[in-house]
Amino acid sequence: MFQPGQIIRTVFLLAALLAVGCFSPLQVRWNGQAPVIGPQTPEPEGFLTIYSERYVIQDEGVPIPYRRPVSLYTNSGQFLGEYHPIGDSPIHLTVSPGEYLVVSEANWVPRKVQVRVQDGRTTVVPESLLEQAVTVSSR
Numbered sequence: 361m362f363q364p365g366q367i368i369r370t371v372f373l374l375a376a377l378l379a380v381g382c383f384s385p386l387q388v389r390w391n392g393q394a395p396v397i398g399p400q401t402p403e404p405e406g407f408l409t410i411y412s413e414r415y416v417i418q419d420e421g422v423p424i425p426y427r428r429p430v431s432l433y434t435n436s437g438q439f440l441g442e443y444h445p446i447g448d449s450p451i452h453l454t455v456s457p458g459e460y461l462v463v464s465e466a467n468w469v470p471r472k473v474q475v476r477v478q479d480g481r482t483t484v485v486p487e488s489l490l491e492q493a494v495t496v497s498s499r
Contacts, residue, residue, distance in 0.1 A: 406477035408432075408453040411487040412445060412464040427451075428465050435459035435474070463496055470496040 412428040427445035432453065434440060440460075443451045457479045463472045471493035477483050 404457050404479040405454050406457045406479055407482040408451075408455055408460070408462075408475065408477055408485070409482055410443075410451040410453070410462055410464070410485045411490075412451065413466040413487055413490060414448065431463040433461040433463065435461065437461070462490070464490050466491045466493070472496050 410430050412430050414425055414427055416423045416425050418424075425448040427448060427450070429442055429444045430451050431442045432440040432455075435458070443453065445451050455477055457477050460475050460477065461472050462475055462485055463470060465471070466487075471490050473485055473489055473493045475483050475485060
């Protein structure tokens with residue numbers, strides 16, 4: 361039969377062997393056949409800053425400046441969205457490189473400006489350009 365000391369030693373030895381087996385480092389090697397994950401290439405993007413017409417509203421005698429909303433279209437006329445400035449701030453958009461139509465009201469008339477956005481560059485539409493822009497026809 362087993363002596364009590366032998367049983368304790370045997371259990372301790374088995375526990376130590378299991379612990380070492382559970383914590384041994386994995387044998388990991390590079391596999392030249394497996395796919396490799398690397399950094400993702402960002403999509404090309406450009407930036408569009410639009411200063412739409414500024415107007416002022418009196419709030420209890422305090423003038424508060426605002427800017428008019430802006431609509432953005434593709435060069436083929438597809439509507440992309442309407443953007444509302446916050447207070448007197450310009451509108452900042454991140455868009456794919458390409459040609460766009462910026463439409464906003466100036467002097468109570470809808471106006472449009474054609475813009476070209478390039479990858480990594482900022483295209484700025486100043487307020488004065490929208491004021492002189494082509495009037496949008498109602499057709």
